[in-house]
Amino acid sequence: MTIPSMAAPHAVGKGGEPDIVFSCLKRAGDAIARDGLANVVNATIGAIRDEEENFVALKSVEEYYRQLATEDLMNYAPISGLPNYLQAAIDFTFMGYQPEGTYAAAVATPGGSGAVRHIFYNYSEAGQKILIPDWYWSPYETIAYEHKRGIETYQMFDENNQFTLASVKEKSEQLLKNQDNLVVVFNTPGHNPTGYTITNQEWAELIEFYKACAENEKKKITLLLDIAYIDYAGTVEETRSFMQLFKGLPANILISFAFSMSKSYTMYGMRSGAVIGLSSYKEIADEFAKVNSFSSRAVWSNNTRGPQRLLADVAANPELKAAIDKERKSYYDLMVKRADIFLKEAAEVNLQVLPYHGGFFITVPTENPREIAAKLEEKNLFVVPLAKGLRIAVCAVPVYKMPGVATKIKSVLK
Ligand code: PLP
Numbered sequence: 001m002t003i004p005s006m007a008a009p010h011a012v013g014k015g016g017e018p019d020i021v022f023s024c025l026k027r028a029g030d031a032i033a034r035d036g037l038a039n040v041v042n043a044t045i046g047a048i049r050d051e052e053e054n055f056v057a058l059k060s061v062e063e064y065y066r067q068l069a070t071e072d073l074m075n076y077a078p079i080s081g082l083p084n085y086l087q088a089a090i091d092f093t094f095m096g097y098q099p100e101g102t103y104a105a106a107v108a109t110p111g112g113s114g115a116v117r118h119i120f121y122n123y124s125e126a127g128q129k130i131l132i133p134d135w136y137w138s139p140y141e142t143i144a145y146e147h148k149r150g151i152e153t154y155q156m157f158d159e160n161n162q163f164t165l166a167s168v169k170e171k172s173e174q175l176l177k178n179q180d181n182l183v184v185v186f187n188t189p190g191h192n193p194t195g196y197t198i199t200n201q202e203w204a205e206l207i208e209f210y211k212a213c214a215e216n217e218k219k220k221i222t223l224l225l226d227i228a229y230i231d232y233a234g235t236v237e238e239t240r241s242f243m244q245l246f247k248g249l250p251a252n253i254l255i256s257f258a259f260s261m262s263k264s265y266t267m268y269g270m271r272s273g274a275v276i277g278l279s280s281y282k283e284i285a286d287e288f289a290k291v292n293s294f295s296s297r298a299v300w301s302n303n304t305r306g307p308q309r310l311l312a313d314v315a316a317n318p319e320l321k322a323a324i325d326k327e328r329k330s331y332y333d334l335m336v337k338r339a340d341i342f343l344k345e346a347a348e349v350n351l352q353v354l355p356y357h358g359g360f361f362i363t364v365p366t367e368n369p370r371e372i373a374a375k376l377e378e379k380n381l382f383v384v385p386l387a388k389g390l391r392i393a394v395c396a397v398p399v400y401k402m403p404g405v406a407t408k409i410k411s412v413l414k
Helices: 020-035 059-066 070-074 083-094 111-123 139-146 165-178 200-213 236-245 282-299 305-316 318-348 369-378 405-413
Strands: 103-109 129-133 150-154 181-187 220-226 253-260 273-279 361-365 389-393
Touching: 020 369, 059 305, 059 318, 070 305, 083 103, 083 236, 083 253, 083 273, 083 305, 103 111, 103 282, 111 139, 111 181, 111 220, 111 253, 111 273, 111 282, 129 139, 129 165, 139 150, 150 165, 165 181, 165 200, 200 220, 200 236, 253 282, 273 282, 305 318, 318 361, 318 405, 369 389, 369 405
Parallel strands: 129 150, 129 181, 181 220, 220 253
Antiparallel strands: 103 273, 253 273, 361 389
């Protein structure tokens, strides 16, 4: 007898699709083996590479991490996270821009991914839709699906590359007609894959809009700010001043953040982050800590203790913090330099690029992205084809390889 599947009905058919980034990466690796590193542009990787294309771990972070006490490296952490870590995650998220009269609560999660999971699960109902941007990090969809939620997308840009607030509003209103809980994802500053940062003006308008929606007290609106790239998208003021606008919000608007140590501390594989909730009501913040901590116990128990100890110590050690900030800034500056070369050349050859303000990636919108990416691969230029464009990882391509990239893409698009 052939048994085609042992999985329970809800799990049948799940998974198995090849990971697009890793398959591009593999082909880039093959090309490098064949033609040599100097002759291949590998713009597929979502992690910082130095000018020799080696993986970057901030030295100040790595050195501090390696000397942590055995207990901090190996022991359990509390389910919610080390208290000093949670405070540090809150402090490093707001950096002085937490609005007056608000309460913040945090629960440790395995990276920002864990935070996304908790918000999707605890702040929307099964069968409901999560509203995400049309240019999106694909795990949002995977996480929603895994938890029996669907996704709906809002358009990010109009034909003039302006952020389309109108679409966010329209889609939010549509969903609120059919569901009382609404989770809306904003991946800003330094959105993946475009690099867009929502402006303070746009935030002000969004907040007014959601306040009006929340006048119906049956509606519970949670905004999830995925801030994975926040430390590579500008100054503290540029990346955080908008947070001050989350002031005096009604109890039925919850602001939440997916805080991640993956990029900011180059601790990607250490799986450390936090879900942070912000409310003008203490009861809501207290509930946030309780429901999310319960979920942690139920899904992954506690999180790795080492990165938590590291962050807590960084918060208490201004010299260490300054060293990390300085080192991170040098890589951020490098990324800006790489992006500038690409963007300047794109403007010269008239290549359309979505608005880039920071972060690890730049996007070129195009039809037939797979076909275009395959043609670029023939020229030893490896990018990731998305549903509606090409993703170029400026975090990974050295400065000396940037000239010519935009021109090559333009020539293939022609
Ligand atoms: N959000 C976005 C948009 C990302 O690109 C990533 C990582 O690639 C994450 C969140 C979260 O990553 P992690 O779970 O490693 O913190």
